[in-house]
Amino acid sequence: MNYLIRGKVALFLKVIVVSLVSAVLLMLTQSAFAQREYVIAGFLALTVLALALTYLTKISIPLKFFIPGILLLAAFVIGPILYTVTMSGFNYKTGNIISKEEAIVQIKVRGIEASPEGVAFDIKLGKSGAEPAILVSDITNLKYFVSTASTRTEVNAGDVTLNEIGVAVQAPNFAALSDSELSGADKSYSIVKFKYDGDYFIALEGLETGVVSRQILEFDATDSFINLVDGSKYQDNGRGNYALANDKAAILEPGWRAPIWFENYSKIVTDPRVREPLVRVFIWTVVFALLTVLTTFALGLLLALALNKPIRGRRIYRSILVLPYAMPSVMSILIWGGMFNTEFGAINTLFGSDIAWFSDPNFARVAVILVNLWLGFPYFYLISSGSLQAIPSELQEAAAIDGANPRQIFRKITLPLLLQILSPLLIASFAFNFNNFNLIYLLTGGGPRSELDGEIAGATDILISYTYKIAFGTGTQDLGLASAISLIIFMLVASISLYSLRKSKVLETFA
């Protein structure tokens, strides 16, 4: 009986939780759909369906356990991976960010020309009936009119209310926008052509000024823009821009994100402006990752060997030695950044030097390796000392009996065994440092780089920090190219990791 009630209560709670979650997700689905984010809306709808099917039916018990995890993975890992693949096939960069429809609207808005006389009026935004309207004040001639997209109505000077600088703020059949409405009005009002005279209309410049203008770029039915003044024709160039047929460089801004298939990939090989910095960065990335593994492993192993005997104070040594590993690395890197400061930094003070650590490519590289050594050696100290204990001592004793000296024992027996045990971890460490973004970004920012040639890759930039600069840097942000490079990095890192996994035989258990 008791169990039954519990069962019913549990069922009741379950239904409530599932319905609440579904309700929230359905609301999100609807608003996503309203914003025309169809892919996201579709994913959300599928999520609701999956949740309902899993928890309200008896379709599968394992599903009940892993559906939340799988949905999160799908939304924030697999989704972004697939989206990265998609973006890598697009011309998707500064100037080509928006959709084609949005681009057409913006080109229309920008494709206007002020009247030769440069006439501008003070205006007030408002509504005439339900339609967006402006109340225009021609202060010099003391004339006032209300203008909408289709009509222009003169208003007698006696019927308007003026503010202190003589701009009309109220008129019959005109309701001014309130301050709160005004803040969101810019977008909808800036695309309206308020009627003026003939070809000329009033275009908004800010929220209080209207400029008499005419359209010079007109969109026509053949998916092209016509320049009404000189008759030239801009056509979709298939790469996310309207361009002149005979002059490919003459494009209209803005463009849109358009599929260019494998061009982002082929650019990496064929375009020297992309290839050369990338090759340089790639070489440094490999050198950096190798050096970090070598230095941290060497120092960690040295320590492990030195402390591989119950000497006095070993526990004190040990607890001090893991401190760099226990510290949050973001903090440690920032602290080291201060220590390498040229003028005031502790390192130059300590050694009485005045090295500009982060301005010289080679010193910056040394600094990066050194900081990484500090961050990383405790890890290898810990795992090396663990592994040293796992090596059966009989082997070493037997070698000693056969007359080998300690150095020979280490080189011929201990080290090869250690390397065998640790090789998957060494490879994993290589893969980790291959993408050690935080270290580079926080310590040197990838620099130094030569400012003159506009090159964004710096001397200590590794692939991942360089990619980040391509996507989010201060100049042109090229999300398409960045995505393509990201995927190449993934291939590299995944093959390294798979190789290491295969080596450690974990795959065999379910291969």
Added chain:
Amino acid sequence: MKNWLRQDLWRHVIGIAICLFSLFPLYLVVISSFSSTGSLQLSSFIPTEISFKNYNVLFNDPTIPYLRWVKNSLIIAGSVAVLSVMIGTASAFAFSRLKFKGRKTGIQVLLLVQMFPAILAISAVYVIMERVYKFAPAIGLGTQPGLLLVYLGGAMGVNIWLLKGFVDSIPAELLASPVLAVVALLSFIGTFNEFILARLFLVDMENRTVAVGLQQFIGGQYSQNWGPFAAGSILASIPIVIIFLSLQKYIVSGLTAGSVKG
């Protein structure tokens, strides 16, 4: 007495030298944090005074909402730790203990996915969350709940994988063992330390995590804000260091077990 010294001298020399290397930066931040000048330039390597000026700035200067940052970090990292272990354990349990069609494929996909460094998809995450912001401003780009979701999703691959290993190796009745607490705390440390997504997501001063807040605070201008930064980084590090040291046993055994089991 002399004998042990002679025999083990080289061990102590190496031990002491590397301990000095380990402690040097930490020692410097500590004395900087207690110096009254608050500047990067040290008058001497031996402290001559103990001043709480920098700590005072940290807690009382309204332009540095340090406590807010710490609170943000604790909330975000704490929620990620608890939720990701709850959700992750359920999934790991299914993969490890239950028989179902496609289990093998599922595990292989998981293996591949957890290898994908989250940072590689960062531009995609950014663009997607920018779009989410348009229709759901509460969970999109620039919001803490949005960042939390991204962290949860990102942690899922590795956590399910890790927890699956644990669940595989222990009897069912031990599932509530400290192992889960360890994974939660590791996840806490990892999230606390995460910088780049937090940097991209949390633009508002008040919203930042302590890592982003302090990084932006010194923002290359080391000489000006060094003192308060030193104090702030010490305070933020203490809980992490304590958690880490208390978990050392588990972490180390996890590391070496990894070398045998992958």
